[in-house]
Each structure stands twice: as structure tokens, then as C-alpha cells.
Amino acid sequence: MTVISERIDRCRICAIRHQAVCGALSDHEIQALSAVARQRVLKAGDVIQNAEDEVSSFANIVSGVVKLSKVLSDGRQQIVGLQFPPDFLGRAYRTRSPFYAEAATDVELCVFPKRSFEALMADQPELESRLFQNTLDELDAARDWMLLLGRKSAAEKVASFLALIARRKAPALCEHMPADTLLTITLPLTRAEIADYLGLTIETVSRQIGNLRAADILETGANRTITVLDYDGLAEAAQL
Incomplete structure (x- = not known):
């Protein structure tokens, strides 16, 4: 060949x-x-x-x-x-x-x-x-x-970023996600880079991810992995 x-x-x-x-x-x-x-x-x-x-x-x-x-x-x-x-x-x-x-x-x-x-x-x-x-x-x-950076709260910014990564990984699944379906994503950026991207501090990013975890919207894992438990809840938190 x-x-x-x-x-x-x-x-x-x-x-x-x-x-x-x-x-x-x-x-x-x-x-x-x-x-x-x-x-x-x-x-x-x-x-x-x-x-x-x-x-x-x-x-x-x-x-x-x-x-x-x-x-x-x-x-x-x-x-x-x-x-x-x-x-x-x-x-x-x-x-x-x-x-x-x-x-x-x-x-x-x-x-x-x-x-x-x-x-x-x-x-x-x-x-x-x-x-x-x-x-x-x-x-x-x-x-x-521009809307995110100019008008959204810290909680909405972090949720929007995570929803973006989820949609790009599995757009069809996020569009019609069954209630019992889990979506695991690997974040492409460190928390310091996410903070830079969103105009936040590292502490704020970590706190907002912790709040989403406490709300049973996601789980965090090793090596920057996140499992989305409730995409609709994540989208609502992001004001999408």
C-alpha cells in the first residue's frame, strides 16, 4: 500500500x-x-x-x-x-x-x-x-x-465552563440525557487555568465545584476527571 x-x-x-x-x-x-x-x-x-x-x-x-x-x-x-x-x-x-x-x-x-x-x-x-x-x-x-465574563456570577461561570466541556464531549447525550445516565469528562485545564479563563481565583473555582458536588450535580475524581450526574441541573446552574 x-x-x-x-x-x-x-x-x-x-x-x-x-x-x-x-x-x-x-x-x-x-x-x-x-x-x-x-x-x-x-x-x-x-x-x-x-x-x-x-x-x-x-x-x-x-x-x-x-x-x-x-x-x-x-x-x-x-x-x-x-x-x-x-x-x-x-x-x-x-x-x-x-x-x-x-x-x-x-x-x-x-x-x-x-x-x-x-x-x-x-x-x-x-x-x-x-x-x-x-x-x-x-x-x-x-x-x-463575553456575556459569561461580563454578567454571570462565579457559580454560573464555573457551571458554564463544565457544561461546555460536557457538550463538546457528548453533544447528543447532553441534549437528551436519560435520568440514570452518567457522563465522565476529563477537564483539559488545571484549576489555575480554569480560574484564568473565567477571571476568577483558584479558591473560587474550587469552592464552586464543591458546591456543585454538594448539590449532587457532579462528582470529582482523580486526574481532573468529573462525572456529571445531572446535566439538566448543571445547565440550570449555568443559566443556559
Whole structure:
């Protein structure tokens, strides 16, 4: 089996193919894209791209969580977003990266050269349309996050963050979760990072998680795992 045929087979069985931007492509177009695609596996903490790096490629997130940050001139850093499968990592037609991107967990990426991907976008309006829709979804999410940071209480902020992680892990399950169903998630951030992301202190984050545990909405476990016992209760606490 050739390298190209292996890549095509990988695309055919890819878990995110129909949800990712490449879901807009036909089988023939997928073959063209897979010929230039490559897999990249990173460990938690690995740097994917520095802010202001020249953009040479884009990627679909196949598994894991990517942390996006902005760095101020004095070295202070703020987490500004998280990306999950099947999100698209990168900004088409940008020459430099606007964010510092780091693997928050172990991550697998499907990477496309910038020039090849942008050429395919020019030939395939469906691909450009899918990417545009993704951009609008990110804009909506950013507006929701502005509401969270500006108006929600500490309890609502922590519950909103946990609900976000749960929905991204199992969206269909969270939509129609049977009363006796449990959902275990691994938090992609430390409590210090969650506090930074939400504009809270570590003590406040820990206290609010403890309150949710006392309300029988969730249980905490080792290695940053949380089991959601009552997703509807979590959503209510988040004011979703």
C-alpha cells in the first residue's frame, strides 16, 4: 500500500470527517486533499504555533483539546479560547498567526499546507462556505463568552465552563440525557487555568465545584476527571 492510499483510507474512516470542514468535499476532492495532508500527534503542553508565526498550514483537530492564548508585551498571558474536535485550527488567508496555540491535552491533528488548502477553497465553494459557517459559529461562541465574563456570577461561570466541556464531549447525550445516565469528562485545564479563563481565583473555582458536588450535580475524581450526574441541573446552574 502506498503512502497516498494509506492517507486516503485514513480519511475514509476518520471519526470527524463528516463534521469537519472537509465534510463539504466529495470523495474525489477528499482524495486530492488527503494527498497533501499529514497527521501530527502532540503531547499535552506542546506548542502548536506561536503568536505572530508565519502561517504555513491549517489543521482539523481529530482528538484532544487545543488552548488558544494571547500574550501581552510584558509576558502576561490570557487564555482566549479552547478548540475541540472537529474544529478547524488556523485562519485562512492570514499570513501570521493571531494566537499562541498549545496542546491542552494529548492532541491529534490532520494538517494541510496553507497554499494547497487555499487553492482547494478557491475551486470548491462548498469548502469555503463550510469554513465561513465555522467562523460564524466561533463568533457566536465568543459573544456568549463575553456575556459569561461580563454578567454571570462565579457559580454560573464555573457551571458554564463544565457544561461546555460536557457538550463538546457528548453533544447528543447532553441534549437528551436519560435520568440514570452518567457522563465522565476529563477537564483539559488545571484549576489555575480554569480560574484564568473565567477571571476568577483558584479558591473560587474550587469552592464552586464543591458546591456543585454538594448539590449532587457532579462528582470529582482523580486526574481532573468529573462525572456529571445531572446535566439538566448543571445547565440550570449555568443559566443556559
